[in-house]
Amino acid sequence: MNETPTLDELLKRCVRSAMHLEMRDTYGYSSPGYRAWRDGVPFDRTAFDAPWVNLIKETVSRGVVVRRARIVSEPISDYIRYEHYATPFANLAGGEMVRWLPRQKASDLALPGNDFWLFDGRLVRFGFHSGDGEATGSEDSENPAVVKLCASAFEAVWERAIDHAEYRPA
Numbered sequence: 603m604n605e606t607p608t609l610d611e612l613l614k615r616c617v618r619s620a621m622h623l624e625m626r627d628t629y630g631y632s633s634p635g636y637r638a639w640r641d642g643v644p645f646d647r648t649a650f651d652a653p654w655v656n657l658i659k660e661t662v663s664r665g666v667v668v669r670r671a672r673i674v675s676e677p678i679s680d681y682i683r684y685e686h687y688a689t690p691f692a693n694l695a696g697g698e699m700v701r702w703l704p705r706q707k708a709s710d711l712a713l714p715g716n717d718f719w720l721f722d723g724r725l726v727r728f729g730f731h732s733g734d735g736e737a738t739g740s741e742d743s744e745n746p747a748v749v750k751l752c753a754s755a756f757e758a759v760w761e762r763a764i765d766h767a768e769y770r771p772a
Contacts, residue, residue: 628681628735647691658696676772701763
């Protein structure tokens, strides 16, 4: 029986690069961090984000470059406003590089139909979501044409996107 590796396992196996492209305006409302932010309730971001931050720190310490690009509609959704707020705690603190691309600047780019991770330029993990943004599953591909499409799409987005420190959500 061949078990699908977890995202954590894929990052731990990574040796050069991990790229993540996000293209949705919401990722579900079940996140406790999002609900606390939305409701103005105090929330311990450090404890909540620690597993991810520690995984990314370990990954980056091995020399792996971790980049995340987000294509967003403007004006941004409340969920994206939350993500922008949380990025320093959840992503930058671990060593990820994060950029934002307003959707209207992506119209002429060839993009896959789903968010994805690309590991070491050889394996793509597509993430599937319901209409309200909740994760519903994933699928891996090592098909060279799929890898090439995803690598090209990510690099095109990255080239146009705005670094997190400079992006001002509309």
